[in-house]
Amino acid sequence: LEEALTKAIKARDEWYQRAQHYLESHPLAAEGTAGITEPIAVGELPFLRLNSEEGLILMTSRRIVATHKGQSMSIPYEMIEDVNFGGGLVAKKSKVRMQLVFRAPLPTGEGSTKSLTWQLDKESSFFKDVVMDWAFARNFMCGACGARDLDFRLDAGRNRCRCMHCATDHQIDLREAFAIPTNVQ
Numbered sequence: 485l486e487e488a489l490t491k492a493i494k495a496r497d498e499w500y501q502r503a504q505h506y507l508e509s510h511p512l513a514a515e516g517t518a519g520i521t522e523p524i525a526v527g528e529l530p531f532l533r534l535n536s537e538e539g540l541i542l543m544t545s546r547r548i549v550a551t552h553k554g555q556s557m558s559i560p561y562e563m564i565e566d567v568n569f570g571g572g573l574v575a576k577k578s579k580v581r582m583q584l585v586f587r588a589p590l591p592t593g594e595g596s597t598k599s600l601t602w603q604l605d606k607e608s609s610f611f612k613d614v615v616m617d618w619a620f621a622r623n624f625m626c627g628a629c630g631a632r633d634l635d636f637r638l639d640a641g642r643n644r645c646r647c648m649h650c651a652t653d654h655q656i657d658l659r660e661a662f663a664i665p666t667n668v669q
Contacts (some may be wrong), residue, residue, distance in 0.1 A: 488627045488630050492662065503531040510532070520549055532614060548564075559584065561618050562624040563588070563643070582601065584601075591638070625663070628652040631649035
């Protein structure tokens with residue numbers, strides 16, 4: 485467990501450094517975190533804000549903090565299975581659709597959902613490569629063996645996963661962006 489935690493902390497530090505590097509060439513406006521009600525953790529670096537009809541989206545070194553139709557959400561990058569941009573049946577000239585598909589349903593105020601869609605404004609749509617880069621580069625690690633082959637599920641309103649390598653169950657902390665082992669074999 486200690487070795488797996490050390491690996492996870494090292495990966496977290498690398499993503500923090502990557503966010504700092506991004507900020508050097510793309511500074512976040514002073515009001516970049518305005519309107520975000522979800523607290524930003526110590527050691528978490530906000531680096532990109534996107535605006536949409538459904539609410540604000542703030543990318544940090546650990547997760548996406550978003551507002552979707554009035555509800556605040558914390559979405560670790562590791563929970564994102566797919567990112568889709570563009571088109572759809574109804575095209576809006578000044579908006580670009582961004583859909584996040586999750587590895588397991590995320591709890592929402594109205595139950596749970598496997599995907600969420602935002603209509604990004606024109607300026608925010610230029611950052612789709614950044615969203616895809618951060619979402620597709622991340623996977624949770626098993627806290628017992630360090631493997632990344634995890635099977636995700638929503639169980640009793642909580643996100644969980646099971647390591648397909650060593651059969652360790654994990655509870656996912658959406659705010660801290662950690663998969664925490666609940667049983668160690």
